Amino acid sequence: MTLNPADLVLTEIEELAKTRYLPIIGPIKGKLLAELVRKHKSKRVLEIGTNVGYSAILVAKELKEGASLITIEIDLDEAEVAKSNIKKASLKPSIRIVTGDALDALPKLEHEFDFVFIDAQKRQYIDYLKLIENKLHEGSVLVADNVKMLAHEMRAYLNHVRKSGLYESKNIPIAGDAFEVSIRL
Numbered sequence: 001m002t003l004n005p006a007d008l009v010l011t012e013i014e015e016l017a018k019t020r021y022l023p024i025i026g027p028i029k030g031k032l033l034a035e036l037v038r039k040h041k042s043k044r045v046l047e048i049g050t051n052v053g054y055s056a057i058l059v060a061k062e063l064k065e066g067a068s069l070i071t072i073e074i075d076l077d078e079a080e081v082a083k084s085n086i087k088k089a090s091l092k093p094s095i096r097i098v099t100g101d102a103l104d105a106l107p108k109l110e111h112e113f114d115f116v117f118i119d120a121q122k123r124q125y126i127d128y129l130k131l132i133e134n135k136l137h138e139g140s141v142l143v144a145d146n147v148k149m150l151a152h153e154m155r156a157y158l159n160h161v162r163k164s165g166l167y168e169s170k171n172i173p174i175a176g177d178a179f180e181v182s183i184r185l
Contacts, residue, residue, distance in 0.1 A: 006061050006089040013054045013085065024054040025119065025145060028175040033117065033143065036181065037062040040141050042115035047071040048102045048128050049120030053082030056095060059117065060086075063093040070109065071095065072102045074120075106131035112140070119145040125157035133166075140184040147171060148178035 003011065010030075017024050025033065037045065037059050045063065047056055050073035060069050073079040079099040086095055098105045102120060106128060112135050118125055125144055136142070142161065147154060148171075161169040161182040169182035 004090075006057050006091055009085050009089045010054065010057055013052060023051060025058075026175065029145070029177070029179070030055065030058045032172070032174055032179065034058050034062050036141065036143060037115055040115060040139075042141070043067045044111055044113050045069045045115045045117070046109070046113045046132065046135075047117045047119070048106075049073065049118065050082045050097060051078055051119075053085040053089075053097075055117060055119065056082065056086060056097075057089045057091065059115075060089070060091040060093045060095055065092045068094040068096070070098060072098045072100070072105050072120075074099075074101050102128055103131065109135060111135065112137050114139070115141045115143075117143045117145070122146060122150045122153035125154045126160060129157060129160065136184045138184055142167070142180075142182040142184070144180040144182075146177055147180040148173065149176075 013024060014027060016022055033055060045059055050056055050071040056069060056071045073082060076099055079097055083097055118128055147158060151158065158180060161167045161180060167182040167184055169180060172179045172181055
């Protein structure tokens with residue numbers, strides 16, 4: 001079986017992650033993230049925390065033509081690696097990498113989002129959410145990574161999505177950690 005360019009890039013990143021520290025979500029969590037994007041038929045996606053583009057490629061593979069993904073990365077070097085990886089993946093959806101601090105970038109985004117994946121500074125998850133909450137519509141999906149391993153750092157975020165009455169939220173254990181999947185009501 002011949003792999004498409006996106007799968008080849010994902011495999012390269014996974015192999016690289018075996019030999020050096022590279023905080024990617026990996027294939028197990030990646031499969032669930034892809035399933036969530038596909039299930040919700042997302043058209044406008046936001047990712048906070050690009051790293052080297054692994055999850056952006058996973059997500060973009062599930063988007064239909066005409067869909068778009070905006071991904072934000074604070075580290076300039078990682079953003080450049082992500083740009084290269086995304087280009088090599090030869091994906092159809094529009095993918096825009098915003099380089100800079102998400103706390104500065106998020107207020108400047110103009111559109112509503114159908115799907116948001118948060119995997120950046122854990123203590124700032126609540127701040128990210130507050131900056132985009134007005135850009136979410138009924139049915140928008142939020143997926144937060146590392147909510148088991150680092151729950152203590154994102155307590156305010158978890159309390160908000162679970163108790164504010166604005167979301168239907170559930171914890172999904174996976175690969176020794178968990179996603180928090182929240183649907184905007």
